[in-house]
Amino acid sequence: QVQLVESGGGLVQAGGSLRLSCTASAGTFTSGRTFSTYAAGWFRQAPGKEREFVAAISGSGGISNFADSVKGRFTISRDNAKNTAYLQMNSLKPEDTAVYYCAADISSRHTAQAVRVAAYEYWGQGTQVTVSS
Numbered sequence: 515q516v517q518l519v520e521s522g523g524g525l526v527q528a529g530g531s532l533r534l535s536c537t538a539s540a541g542t543f544t545s546g547r548t549f550s551t552y553a554a555g556w557f558r559q560a561p562g563k564e565r566e567f568v569a570a571i572s573g574s575g576g577i578s579n580f581a582d583s584v585k586g587r588f589t590i591s592r593d594n595a596k597n598t599a600y601l602q603m604n605s606l607k608p609e610d611t612a613v614y615y616c617a618a619d620i621s622s623r624h625t626a627q628a629v630r631v632a633a634y635e636y637w638g639q640g641t642q643v644t645v646s647s
Contacts, residue, residue, distance in 0.1 A: 515635075516552070518538050518637065521534070524644070526646070527646050527647075528647050531606065536554065536599045538618065539597075549592075549594050550623075551623060552619060552636075553622040554570065555567070556617075557614070560613075572626040579629070608646065610643060613643075614643050615637055615638055
């Protein structure tokens with residue numbers, strides 16, 4: 515299976531920025547597939563809450579999709595040569611505090627429209643983001 519690893523989480527004050535990275539292990543791809551075969555998504559989960567969609571990007575990087583709560587503040591990008599997707603988080607708010615997960619989905623690779631947890635085949639271990647007031 516595809517293995518994903520997130521990094522870049524930490525503690526930041528409200529109004530600050532963080533950039534999260536999600537790197538896929540190249541050796542885990544099915545034969546004939548590369549990182550660009552998959553849409554990359556970011557989700558987050560706060561204590562006591564369900565995991566919620568944050569952003570997604572198509573396999574080629576040409577289409578992005580954002581939750582309303584982060585539009586205008588977050589940017590998603592990817593560098594397929596590095597097998598890495600990024601989530602740039604600006605103007606952070608305390609309500610952004612959560613464990614952030616990256617995920618990969620082949621079915622939405624052309625559209626970046628998958629927003630349900632169940633749509634994504636592969637998941638990283640998560641990275642904690644804490645925004646203080």
